[in-house]
Amino acid sequence: MSDVLFGTILSAMSTGLGALIILFISGSMTHRWRDTLLAFTAGIMMAASTMGLIPEALSIGGFLPLAIGTFLGVFTLTLLEKNIPHIDLEHSKKGIEFDEKAMLIIAAITLHNIPEGLSVGVSYASENGGDTGNLIAFAIGLQNAPEGFLVALFLVNQKISKIKAFLIATLTGTIEIVTGLLGYYLTSYVSYLVPYGLAFAAGAMLFIIYKELIPESHGDGHERTSTYSFIIGLLFMVLLIELF
Template sequence: MEELLLGSFLSAMATGAGALPILFFKAVTHRWRDILLAFTAGIMMAAATFGLIPQALESDSFLIVCIGVVTGTLVLTVLESIVPHIDLEHTRINIAMDTQALLILSAITLHNIPEGLSVGVSYSSEQAGLGGLIAFAIGLQNAPEGFLVALFLINQRVSRLKAFFLATMTGAVEIVAAVLGYSLSGIIDGLVPYGLSFAAGAMLFIVYKELIPESHGDGHARSATFSFIVGLLVMIGLTDWLK
C-alpha cells in the first residue's frame, strides 16, 4: 500500500509539476509541446501493449483481455461525449471563470479518474514493477496537461497562483481513484486481468484520440514521430529492465 500511495501521489502531482512553469512564463513553443506530447504517447503505447496487456493475458484468457480493452475504450468515449471537451491550447474563445470554466475543469478531472484506476490496478498485479511503470507513464501524460490547464485559466484572467493550484487539483483525484482500484482488486476475485485490460484500453484511447492528433496539429509531425518512437523504446527498455 505504501508503494501505491507514493506512486499514485507522484503520478498525480506530475500535473502540478507540469503547471509549475506557469508561475514564471506563459508560453511554450508548439514544437517542444508537440515533441513532449508525442514522447508521452510512445511511453503510454508501450505501457499498454508491453506491460498491461501481456500481464492480463498471463492472468486470464484473450476474451477477458478483449472485454477489458473494449470496456476501457467505451468508458473514455462516453466520458468524452457527456462532458465538454475543449482543446485548451488552440481555443481562442475567452470563457469567463464562471460555470462554463468550472465545467471544463470538472471534465478534465473526470478524465483523470480512469488513469488513477489504471495505477491502482497495476500495483495490485503480481508483476513486480508494473505499478511503478504505469504510474510513470501516467505521470508523463499529466505534466503537459497540467501546463495547458494552468495556461487556459490564466487566459481567463485567473491569477497565476490560483491557476497553478486548480491545475494541480485536477490531478489529485487520481490518488483516490488509485486507492479505489487497488482496494477493489483485492476484494473482488479475478478483477485484476479485467482492470489491467481496462487500463490498457483507456490508455490506448488517450494515445490515439488525444496525444497523437494534438502532437501533429502544428506542422511538427516529423519531430513528433521520432519523439513517439523514442518514447516507445524508452518504455520498452524500462519494462525489460524491471522484469
Template sequence: MESFYVWSIVISSFCTTLGALPVLFIRHLSHRGKDSLLAFTAGIMVAASTYGLIPSALKLSNVYVLIIGILIGTCVLLFLEITVPHQDLDNANHQHHNGSVFLFLVAMSLHNLPEGLSVGMSYASAYEDLGPLVSFAIGLQNLPEGFLVALYVLLQNISRIKAVLYASITGVIECCAGLIGVYFGESFTSIIPYGLAFSAGAMLFVVYKELIPESHGDGNERVSTVSFILGFIVMIVLTHALR
C-alpha cells in the same frame, strides 16, 4: 494496503502538480514545443499499455477478458467524449477562448480516472514489478499534462497560482482513483485483469483520439513523430530496467 503503494500513487499523481509549476515562470510555449510534449506523452502511454497493462492482463486471464476490458475502456471514454462538453488540449494556447474552464477541468479529471485506476490495479496484481512500472509511466506522462492544463487555465485570465491549483486538483482525482483501484484489486482479485485491460483501452483511446491528432495540428508532424518514437523507446527501456 501497504504504505509503499499509497506513497507511489501519491507521488505519481503529484507529478501533475510538478508539471504545472513551470507556468509560474514560462510566459510562452511554441506550438512545436507543445506538440513535441504531447507526442512524447503519447509514446509513453502506448508503450505502457502494450508492454505493461496488456501483457499483464493476458497473464492473469485470457484474450477474451482482455478484449472485453479494452472495449469497455474504449466505450466509457467514447461515451464521456460524446456526452460531456469539454475543450481539447489543442485549444490550450489560444487566448480569449469561450469554453468553460470548469468543463475543461471536468474533462481532464475524467481522463485521469482510468490512469489512476491503472496504477492502483497494477499494484493490486500478483506481479510485483508491474506497479512501479505503471506508476512511473503514468507519473511521467502527468508532467506535460499538468503543464498544458495549467497553461489553458492561465490563458483564461486566471492567476498563475490558481492555474497550478486547478491542475493539481485533476491530480488529486487521479490519486483517489488509484487508491480505489488498489482497494477493489485487493478485494476482488478477479476484476484485476479487467481493470488493467480497461485502463489500456482508455489510454489508447486518449492517445489516438486526442494526443496524436493534436500533436499534428500545427504542421509539426515530423517533429511529433520523432518525439512519439522517442517516448515509446524511453518507456521500453524503463520497462526492461525496472524488471
C-alpha cells in the same frame, strides 16, 4: 499498501509538477514544443500499455478478459469524451487558444483523471504489482505533466493569477489518489477482476493515445518531429522496462 499509495500520489502530483512551469514563463508554449511533448508521452503510454498491461492481463486471464476489459476501457473513455467537455486546442501558428469556460474545463479534466487513477491502482493489484504498478504510475505521471501545464495555461489566459492557476491545476489531479486506491482495493479483494482491470487500463490508455495525443501532435505541420518524438518516448519506456 505503501507502494500503491506512493504510486498514486506520484502520478497525481505530476499534474502539479507540469503546472509548476506556469510560474516561470511569461508567454505561451510554441506548438512545436507542445506537439513534441504530446507525442513523447504518447510513446511512453504506448509502451506501457502494450509491454506492461496487455501481457500481464493476457498471462493472468487469457484473451477473453483481455478483450472485454480493453473494450470496456475504450467504451468508458468514449462516454466521457461525448458527455464531458474538455480542452480543445485551436491548431494555429499563433499559439494555444482556449474557448471553454473555466469551471467546465476544471470539472472535465478532473473527471477525465478518474480512469487514469483506476489504471494505476489496478496495476498494483496484479501478480507483479510492484513492477507493473510503478511502470503505469510513471507512464500516467508523464502524461499528466503536460496536461497540468495546459490547464494552468488556460486559467492564466482567463485572467486568473499564476499561483491560483497552479493550485487549481494541481487539485484536478488529486482525484487520481482516491480512484487509484479504489481500483487497488476492488481488484485486490475480488481477484478475478485483475485481468479485466489491467485490460481496462490498457484500453483507456490506447484510446487516449490514438484519439487525443497523436492527432493533437500532428495538427500543426510538425508530423515528422512528433513521429520521432513518439518513437523516442516508446524506446525510453522500453529501456526503463528492461532496466527495472
